[in-house]
Amino acid sequence: xxxxxxxxxxxxxxxxxxxxxxxxxxxxxxxxxxxxxxxxxxxxxxxxxxxxxxxxxxxxxxxxxx
Amino acid sequence: xxxxxxxxxxxxxxxxxxxxxxxxxxxxxxxxxxxxxxxxxxxxxxxxxxxxxxxxxxxxxxxxxxxxxxxxxxxxxxxxxxxxxxxxxxxxxxxxxxxxxxxxxxxxxxxxxxxxxxxxxxxxxxxxxxxxxxxxxxxxxxxxxxxxxxxxxxxxxxxxxxxxxxxxxxxxxxxxxxxxxxxxxxxxxxxxxxxxxxxxxxxxxxxxxxxxxxxxxxxxxxxxxxxxxxxxxxxxx
Numbered sequence: 001x002x003x004x005x006x007x008x009x010x011x012x013x014x015x016x017x018x019x020x021x022x023x024x025x026x027x028x029x030x031x032x033x034x035x036x037x038x039x040x041x042x043x044x045x046x047x048x049x050x051x052x053x054x055x056x057x058x059x060x061x062x063x064x065x066x
Numbered sequence: 067x068x069x070x071x072x073x074x075x076x077x078x079x080x081x082x083x084x085x086x087x088x089x090x091x092x093x094x095x096x097x098x099x100x101x102x103x104x105x106x107x108x109x110x111x112x113x114x115x116x117x118x119x120x121x122x123x124x125x126x127x128x129x130x131x132x133x134x135x136x137x138x139x140x141x142x143x144x145x146x147x148x149x150x151x152x153x154x155x156x157x158x159x160x161x162x163x164x165x166x167x168x169x170x171x172x173x174x175x176x177x178x179x180x181x182x183x184x185x186x187x188x189x190x191x192x193x194x195x196x197x198x199x200x201x202x203x204x205x206x207x208x209x210x211x212x213x214x215x216x217x218x219x220x221x222x223x224x225x226x227x228x229x230x231x232x233x234x235x236x237x238x239x240x241x242x243x244x245x246x247x248x249x250x251x252x253x254x255x256x257x258x259x260x261x262x263x264x265x266x267x268x269x270x271x272x273x274x275x276x277x278x279x280x281x282x283x284x285x286x287x288x289x290x291x292x293x294x295x296x297x298x299x300x301x302x303x
Binding site: 003004005006007008009010011012013014016017018021022025026029030031032 | 067068069070071072075076077078079080083119120123132133135136139140141142160161162176177182183196209212213216218239240241243
């Protein structure tokens with residue numbers, strides 16, 4: 001059996017101070033779209049944009065996790 | 067950061083490997099109830115960075131390439147004061163391959179893309195930048211134009227990098243983090259590719275832009291790439 005390995009980079013998650021402002025930028029300036037809640041199975045929490053970006057509204061900006 | 071594995075067996079295998087090395091995980095792999103679902107687990111590396119590895123994640127219904135819209139997270143560059151240690155970890159544990167080493171950076175891949183991760187010699191750990199791929203060079207220029215019109219002018223570029231041969235343009239996003247538009251990323255033939263050394267690259271390319279067109283990064287961009295983001299004062303719409 002082949003060694004298990006990572007096969008692609010899926011997404012990155014940022015902590016940001018202003019989730020709404022960040023969302024406007026990536027949606028209106030870049031054209032990304034929010035993931036549908038029925039797929040995301042969430043009613044609150046991280047904002048997911050086109051499966052490449054996740055944002056959590058926190059004061060500290062650093063690389064984070066899902 | 068979140069990585070894909072081929073299937074649930076690969077996820078299990080990676081979890082076993084990490085656990086065997088004493089790497090902290092968030093428990094056994096399980097079905098994910100968060101965005102996109104799938105099957106996976108999280109772990110924290112020796113630098114304290116958090117990751118997730120998953121398979122069988124749902125694909126967004128809107129994934130087609132449209133105009134200049136970024137369609138993919140191309141790569142992430144991390145600052146580290148332990149670049150070789152981190153490179154070894156990604157290679158030996160996660161299965162990455164080393165594409166190139168330069169004096170400043172190590173570039174590693176987990177797919178045909180020349181690099182999905184790069185480590186920059188710097189104080190760390192911190193985020194240097196994240197790059198998003200657009201369909202082609204024309205899309206990159208159109209996207210750069212729109213960014214400029216919206217108050218986010220290019221901070222470095224447009225140019226073409228040495229390792230990876232990708233076209234680049236760097237910007238700030240609203241939180242001061244550095245983002246790159248990129249296109250035409252080199253696709254690696256696993257059977258033929260020869261890893262470049264710092265000496266090779268010093269001979270091949272003068273500076274980070276093959277074209278010699280791009281001015282050096284602005285001082286503020288360098289600061290932010292060093293892990294100290296400064297939000298630009300731009301009203302967004």
